[in-house]
Amino acid sequence: xxxxxxxxxxxxxxxxxxxxxxxxxxxxxxxxxxxxxxxxxxxxxxxxxxxxxxxxxxxxxxxxxxxxxxxxxxxxxxxxxxxxxxxxxxxxxxxxxxxxxxxxxxxxxxxxxxxxxxxxxxxxxxxxxxxxxxxxxxxxxxxxxxxxxxxxxxxxxxxxxxxxxxxxxxxxxxxxxxxxxxxxxxxxxxxxxxxxxxxxxxxxxxxxxxxxxxxxxxxxxxxxxxxxxxxxxxxxxxxxxxxxxxxxxxxxxxxxxx
Amino acid sequence: xxxxxxxxxxxxxxxxxxxxxxxxxxxxxxxxxxxxxxxxxxxxxxxxxxxxxxxxxxxxxxxxxxxxxxxxxxxxxxxxxxxxxxxxxxxxxxxxxxxxxxxxxxxxxxxxxxxxxxxxxxxxxxxxxxxxxxxxxxxxxxxxxxxxxxxxxxxxxxxxxxxxxxxxxxxxxxxxxxxxxxxxxxxxxxxxxxxxxxxxxxxxxxxxxxxxxxxxxxxxxxxxxxxxxxxxxxxxxxxxxxxxxxxxxxxxxxxxxx
Numbered sequence: 001x002x003x004x005x006x007x008x009x010x011x012x013x014x015x016x017x018x019x020x021x022x023x024x025x026x027x028x029x030x031x032x033x034x035x036x037x038x039x040x041x042x043x044x045x046x047x048x049x050x051x052x053x054x055x056x057x058x059x060x061x062x063x064x065x066x067x068x069x070x071x072x073x074x075x076x077x078x079x080x081x082x083x084x085x086x087x088x089x090x091x092x093x094x095x096x097x098x099x100x101x102x103x104x105x106x107x108x109x110x111x112x113x114x115x116x117x118x119x120x121x122x123x124x125x126x127x128x129x130x131x132x133x134x135x136x137x138x139x140x141x142x143x144x145x146x147x148x149x150x151x152x153x154x155x156x157x158x159x160x161x162x163x164x165x166x167x168x169x170x171x172x173x174x175x176x177x178x179x180x181x182x183x184x185x186x187x188x189x190x191x192x193x194x195x196x197x198x199x200x201x202x203x204x205x206x207x208x209x210x211x212x213x214x215x216x217x218x219x220x221x222x223x224x225x226x227x228x229x230x231x232x233x234x235x236x237x238x239x240x241x242x243x244x245x246x247x248x249x250x251x252x253x254x255x256x257x258x
Numbered sequence: 259x260x261x262x263x264x265x266x267x268x269x270x271x272x273x274x275x276x277x278x279x280x281x282x283x284x285x286x287x288x289x290x291x292x293x294x295x296x297x298x299x300x301x302x303x304x305x306x307x308x309x310x311x312x313x314x315x316x317x318x319x320x321x322x323x324x325x326x327x328x329x330x331x332x333x334x335x336x337x338x339x340x341x342x343x344x345x346x347x348x349x350x351x352x353x354x355x356x357x358x359x360x361x362x363x364x365x366x367x368x369x370x371x372x373x374x375x376x377x378x379x380x381x382x383x384x385x386x387x388x389x390x391x392x393x394x395x396x397x398x399x400x401x402x403x404x405x406x407x408x409x410x411x412x413x414x415x416x417x418x419x420x421x422x423x424x425x426x427x428x429x430x431x432x433x434x435x436x437x438x439x440x441x442x443x444x445x446x447x448x449x450x451x452x453x454x455x456x457x458x459x460x461x462x463x464x465x466x467x468x469x470x471x472x473x474x475x476x477x478x479x480x481x482x483x484x485x486x487x488x489x490x491x492x493x494x495x496x497x498x499x500x501x502x503x504x505x506x507x508x509x510x511x512x513x514x515x516x
Contacts, residue, residue: 071488096488116456118463118478125463131456159452166450169492173443174457175464176479177507178436182464183473183514185431192424194417198374198389199432200469205376205383206433206440207465211458215441220376221434230329230354234427245510248503249435256441 005148008062008088009033010081011069012040015093017047018115019068022127022152024048031060056084064144066113068093078105089144095168098161099135111136111145114164115153118175127152133159133167178207181249184242216256223253263406266320266346267291268339269327270298273351275305276373277326280385280410282306289318314342322406324371326351336363347402353426356419357393369394369403372422373411376433385410391417391425436465439507442500474514481511 007028009020012035020030032051035041045052053059065085069077071094082090082105090107092099095114102110117130132149134156136142142158149156159167182203186196209218222230231250235243265286267278270293278288290309293299303310311317323339323346325332332355340348340363348365350357353372360368375388390407392414394400400416407414417425440461444454467476480488489508493501 096491117459125459130459131453133456155456157453157456163450163452165491166446166495167452167456168488169495170443170446170452170457171460172479172481172492172504173439173446175460176477176481176511177439177442178461178464179468179473179477180481180507180511181431181435181439182468183477184435184510185428186473188424188428188431192421194421194425194428195389195415196468196472198391198413198415198425199428201375201383201388202429202433203436203465203468206436207461210437210440210454210461214454215437215444219434219437219441221430223430223434223438230426233354233423234430237424237427241510245506246430248506249438252442252499252503253434253438 004028005063005144006031006061007148008059008065008085009044010065010067010077011035012037012044013069015115016066016068017044018117018125018127019066019093019113019152020044020048020050021124023148024050025126026151028148028151030066031062034059056080059084062088064089064091064148066091066093071097074101075105078102078107082106089141091145095171096165098165099137100161103137107137109137109141111141112161112164113145113149114159114167116167116171118171128154131155131157133157133164135159135161135164184245188238188242219253219257221253223250224257226254226257262286263321263402264289264319265406266317266323266343267302268323268325268335269293270295270302271327273373274324274326275302276375276383276385277324277351277371277410278302278306278308279382281406282308283384284409286406286409288324289320292317314338317342320346322347322349322402324349324351329355332359333363336360336365340364347399349403353429354423356423357395358419361395365395367395367399369399370419370422371403371407372417372425374425374429376429386412389413389415391415391422393417393419393422439503442503446496446500477511477515479511481508482515484512484515 007030009016009030030050033045038054041052041054065088090102090110091113099112112135114133115127115130132153134145136145265288267274267288288308291303296312299310299312323343329352348360348368349371357370370393372391373385373388390411392403394403443457
């Protein structure tokens, strides 16, 4: 039986809420949460059932501090945390911020715990099947992060700062851009007075298929078949902006299915 | 209690299989299936439990003939069907083919039954929650198509040939292009030795969200936030081809979130 670390959560946003809740559910609840905003700290602390405060000085002792705040606030907050907890392992949860930014902020033991999911404070997503990418400043620190991460997720993978950055780019393609093309579909349908929800079975099916085969095998559609007539007909129905996007994405598909 | 129509299925591909199976399950199985290939006809006929043949002359009488074959074969097959069944209602199931192509093929009563789903012969997708778009050459024919469609789906909507064509374009954006951007994510991750399956929770979440809110509200990511620094960093990690796609899709998102 592993001894619980005393974990502190700095931040009360979407990711802080997902991690704090997962830690509570695995039987290692944070000892406290801090947020700049008293109300946010109170909400998360109450929900997890731990101490909460908006004063760094009021925080209890901790072995590990997980800083989970917006990237732009890290430079301000991290130095305050490292000064208050010189002997703790200091972690951040940001995809695009190199681990070494925490050394710059004064940490001596530091690392990253990056759950690969888009999280939402209002609907707490369980992290069990979410891959958590970890990186530590020393092998020992990495083991501490691995031990914590393994309690909240079944999938823990070591990734360098560069790899983590590529994950963040890939996530834009896997999550933000699908939604953008859904928007375009909605725009087309609205123009012809047709309901967007007629697309939902297609959207589900496309998302479901890549659970069973690589996306390169799952591709369908006129570009996959090289059906130039249909593609030209489609483009003739689109605004110049959407026709350009149609072209670029179709070319990508055609090149890979010659 | 409605009297069953004698329905014939011409074709044994993915959509023919989905429709034939749905008709069987709703208690109005086709009287027969025809396919140019004997083996395909036999497989579908056996699976549905109805007559099957690869000879048009051997087909039994029918009230409704549903032609569900690849678009490019319609011009060849439809005239043969209309000659054999001058008094039947002749339907096709193609998104991008105007209804009137069936009049050109010699039909006097004709229309379209277009289930909005990407179907797969090897995994029969139920059509219950799939929107079926219908169009008939006369109000009476439309009612016949509506009556058949309502038995296989809860969502039946009248759509003109032009509207149906726009559905087909929208489906490319809702289904083929999401898969294309999944491919790009896989390409990026492969380059950095990271597993694509770490993206699956994101892909699911993006698909899930648009069941609850319009995609314009569901958008997240750096382009949504207007985070130029992150976007530039991302582009610096991409091939010129992917960087161009990243730019175009990000601009689309930014324009709509000013």
